[in-house]
Amino acid sequence: MKGLTHFTVGAAIATCFPQAIDLSLTHFSAILALGGIFGLLPDTLDFKLAMFIEENDYIIDPATKEFLRDPMDMNSIDPQKVAAKVAQAIDEAWDTGREIRLQLHTVQVAGDLWRHYEVFYDTKENEVVVTIGPVVTMSQMPGEFLGIPYDFKERARAKTKCNILQTQNRSSRIDIFNGPSFGYMKKGEEGVEIIFLPWHRQWSHSPILGIIFGALGWIFLGKIYGLVIGLGFLSHILLDLTGFMGANLFWPIKQRRTTGGQFLKASNPIANFSVIAFSGILALWNLNKFSPQPTFHLHAWPYFGYFFLLPSFLLMATNRILEMKGRVVEIFKRERLGALGRILLLLILGEGWQEKIKEAKEERIAPKRIGKVVLEILRMMMREEKAEVASQVRADEEVAESEEEFAG
Amino acid sequence: MDFLILIPYILLGTLMAGLVSLIPALHIFNLAGFILLYFKFPQLLPGNALPAFMMSLVVSWSIINTIPALFLGAPDESAMFIVLPGQKYMMLGKGYEAAVLSGVGALGAIIVLGIGSPVILKLFPKIRWLLIPHMGWILLLICAYIIMGEWPKATLRPKTKWGRFIDGWKSSAAGILTFILAGLLGIFILNKPFIPIERAFQNIMPAFVGLYAVPWVITNIISKTEIPKQNICTSIDLDYKLAIRGTFAGVLGGSFAALLPIITGGIGGLIAGHATAQRDDRLFIISQGASKTTYYVGGFLLFFVPYFGMYHLRRGGMAWMLSPFYVPRTIGDYFIILATIALSAGFAFFLLLRFSRFVIKVITKFDYRLISLFTVVILFAIVLTITGLRGIFITVVATGIGLIPVLFHSRRMNCMAILLVHMTLSMFGVEPAVLKFFHLI
Structure with a gap:
């Protein structure tokens, strides 16, 4: 993930502690900022220190x-x-x-x-x-x-x-x-x-180091500071594990990086944007909830539904539909499916969804209900993608990921 | 009030702001202040047309002020991030395309503001009230991000670790130095105004001109930049996906800046740039256009939210200037302003295209160094006119600071410390001690 994403996630995590919010309101404490600072620290250590101490043959x-x-x-x-x-x-x-x-x-x-x-x-x-x-x-x-x-x-x-x-x-x-x-x-x-x-994502991206920072914060500043620091740091590692390059989870025992979950690229704009938006929305929710005088009164589901889930869905749907432009009309005319079913298929499967349905039918996995068809196709697609990713793609994305980070 | 009556004033405001936007260093708030102070507006403007006129000034300015940043390298604070990709586009003969991209971002932001107007009406005032007590740590967070997020630009050539470290840290150290010096300059000029008291509201303007506009123009003069032939394209290389992504990133950064007190358009641009998360210049320029418009227009729009009775949300200079003359009373006022924004934005986009073509014609006809020299003269002339000789002194000092990132290839966003440090110290309650240390109190 990009630096700003790590930063906002770290700060949002800090707001999950009512005591931290209280400290910042009543004691001018910088505790909430510490979450963001330690959320970014692993990359700062790499790009401001580790890259210089590397020895080359x-x-x-x-x-x-x-x-x-x-x-x-x-x-x-x-x-x-x-x-x-x-x-x-x-x-x-x-x-x-x-x-x-x-x-x-x-x-x-x-x-x-x-x-x-x-x-x-x-x-x-x-x-x-x-x-x-x-x-x-x-x-x-x-x-x-x-x-x-x-x-x-x-x-x-x-x-x-x-x-x-x-x-x-x-x-x-x-x-x-x-x-x-x-x-x-x-x-x-x-x-x-x-x-x-x-040299990247080695010792600086180790949970052990996060625990050490957290422990130091606990000892010198107090328990709540330790938690904010430690969790901010660990959130960085956790987010990096969603990508390809991963992090060194077992330093100092192991010197090699553990490959990430390969769910998305660090530079994926939608993912970065969504995480930043979610962090902001979560932080606002916490600040309001733990405030002595909340300024709005909403339950969690409508709040996150209205301000995160619904806009995210609309954004992705608009993005996908605009991407397809003229083809949408053509597809709608050709297919016999109900309007809602067609829109859903379009959104979920993207371009070439008719072919995928045909493939699924040929494999005799086509049940009568459209929901099941979608599920089967999605499973099929995931199987295919997994096999692909396992080979060359992984390394390619890994390089792309670190190049994006390297560029700051 | 009948919206049709307002249309000529909206178009006039848009045109006036468009023309002012072309002059580097001259801010729309200067023009607005001048109009409110020296014109007996009731004779020229019907009372109810004043807010629409002022909004059209802001809308037009937010869209067209990209031009000096793109073509002359003389941005205002909110447009500072557009200079580099803009110059890159210009060196490829695609300066016009860059202007169009920023305009697309601005129009995207206007659409989002329109769609999100119920949210702005209902939610933004509440969020603003919620966040005001938290400004201290939010500002500290921004300061930390600016310092921590600048990766060293090392060659990694020295043979020893220590040598590589020093080499790598040159640009980072220059960035930190810029941050400290700009911060100190902010503490000095915001606590002990150097310029005449009757112009004290313009306190920060000469510093902004020195930090953001003059250094780049000087670089253009020194580097003997020659502008290649510019292509006036009839279509641009852009798809919906990019436009949406750039717009949303820009709106995210711009809303943050518009919503919170103290946070400036530059910080909105910084967030927008980082939220795009990719190295696509088109995306970046769109996001900057969107951020700038969201910051100026969205911030001013808050003033028209009839939320707290007599106490209105005054975000930005324009709201403060207008508040003694006008108080929005009904929801109708809010929607008339929304219509004003839509009309003014459409006209301003058209002007952006026309004015860009005009400026391109000028800069390709004459020697670019001569134009840059002329720009410097204009910058200093405006500072002199508005703030006097003391303002010039501040501009010169700020130029020295603003040149550090240009010469050492560090980030220019460090210059934002001019406001950030002062406000952060103030929010944490430590500013009196700092002022005492510098014998400022």
Whole structure:
């Protein structure tokens, strides 16, 4: 999840404690803010500390002599040399059996100009593919700079000794500020696994650390502070576990991340927006409920129904319907289902829902009632998706997730 | 009152605000204050037309003030986040598209405000009353987010851990420094006004101009920016999904800012930007357009909620200025204002397109550095006119602070500390001690 989401969730959790609200109202206490602060802290620790203390076995700085064709011209980067070096690091992980870490540096060619390049792991051919691109601005926009065309592209490949496992389907793009690091870990006799940003979501995302912070808060500030701090921190880990990259649940016993539940991407806008909105609505509910003079009197169900469930449903429905635009009319004309049934199918199954129903009927799972049809199809879809996610998609989303976070 | 009678005033207000929006640093509140102070409005405006006229000023300003931010790099506080993606679009020859995107966001926000008007009527005043006692920790939370949420922009090149740490923290440290200095500037100017007492209500304006507008324009001059040929497109690359997402994120941030006292449009923009959660510039620009409009229009709309009898919700400068002249009494007033918003927004969107084309024509015809230089002159001339030489002094100091994030690539949102620190300290009751420390009391 994004930083703002973690932050609002942490603060909303803090408002669940009537004593905390009372402290903030009567003693000018910052306790409610602490929930938000500790909700964001794991990422702050990573991006403001952990990334600097990482030690790498290989450092690739393409603008140095080792990777240049002409040592006097920093624009003459040889992609072959870069690819070979990355492949060498993977091979070393394979040969030695220990985790090898590699850092890719950016190439700053002038004040606000950077050379773009990409690294891709081809799992089919077991090759490292490096593409040198054009010069880009701070806004990552390519342009005609230093005599290099805006569409410049030079690609090279280097073979590895072993299989490359669980890597992303897309390239890692390197241009402004800093480049990513990778961990290469031998996985039995299968090959070498690629770990994107190996320093991220490790010790900083450990429940043990949350408990330590909570205990310190309890000892030095009081029980309620400890709870707010600890739960704020743990909420971050819990939210991260909904994604792909996961968190290190067993640090310091284990040094590897535990894969997340893969329900959604950290950058998923709907999920982030919904969680932020829900946190705000929950915080308002708590502030009102635990206030000495509540300003509104509503029961929980109508409150959350009107202000969260109904708007969420309307938002998703509008989104889906507008997405389908002209097709909606066409579908409605063609199908014989009742209007409500059609709308429901459209909302739940999305585009191509007729085909899915046909498939379900062919498999003889089509009962008479439309509700059952939907359920069967949903089950079928979930089975399919699970199988897909288990393979390449997981790693791809993992990279996307951390790239979004990495971009702040 | 017959709405038809109001239409000419609404259109006039929209047009006037549109023209004022084109002048960097000149805020719509300046124009409104000028009208209320120096015009004998009963002769020019029928009494009941005044609120509709004022609302049309706000609506139009909130939509069209994107233009100086996008094309001149001279935003007001609420439009500060639009500068970077706007410049990016302009360098691609798509400046006009960026203006349209922000307008789409603004129109989206108007639609949401219209649909949500019963909620605003019934619920917003209550939420506002509920949150006022909690402003202290909410402000602290925002301060914490601004400081904690800025990731270091490190090259990771130094060989030692300590070297990498120092290298990485340069931009973060610059951000924190900006936050501290802007905070101190806020404490000084808000507690000991430097500008003449008769213009004390303009206390913060020269600082805003220095923090947000001047640094970027100076950068444009130094970096010898040349504007490529701009494409005036007839359609834009946008789907409903993006428009809805951007609008809702913007409305979320803008409502937060409109609802709560002290929270400014910039903070609304910050929340909107982070709530979009993606790196799509289109989404970001839409969200900023929506946030800005929700903040200005939504905040002013609260004034028309007939909720607390004589005591009305006065959110923002316009409500404070209008309150001595007008008191909304019935629900009818509220709905007339809603109709005003709809009409004014439609006209303002049309003006946004026309004015954007005009400004594009100007900036591509002349040397952009010359235009930037001219913008700086206008900025300082307006500060001088409104606040005098002391105002210029504040602008210069604020420009020094505002240049830190530009030069060190840290976030410009740290400049928001100018209001946040002062108010947070005040809410926690520690400001007297701070003022005593600085010998300000």
